[in-house]
Amino acid sequence: MTSENVTEDEPVETAESQPARVVDDRLIDELVSRAQAEGLQLTGEGGLLQQLTKRLLESALKRQR
Numbered sequence: 001m002t003s004e005n006v007t008e009d010e011p012v013e014t015a016e017s018q019p020a021r022v023v024d025d026r027l028i029d030e031l032v033s034r035a036q037a038e039g040l041q042l043t044g045e046g047g048l049l050q051q052l053t054k055r056l057l058e059s060a061l062k063r064q065r
Contacts, residue, residue: 031048041047 031052032042035042035048043049
């Protein structure tokens with residue numbers, strides 16, 4: 001969101017009000033940029049999205065035990 005898009009009626013989101021989201025967006029941008037720079041596949045079999053999904057699910061399952 002840029003200053004041109006902010007109206008008086010809209011709350012302004014800052015890094016302090018949404019720290020996890022800001023970190024997540026930056027992390028995602030970094031991962032995608034690195035994958036593209038290295039010529040890695042982003043989607044499909046063995047792609048970045050599949051690898052991240054697998055690791056996320058494995059991590060979630062470990063925490064439930």
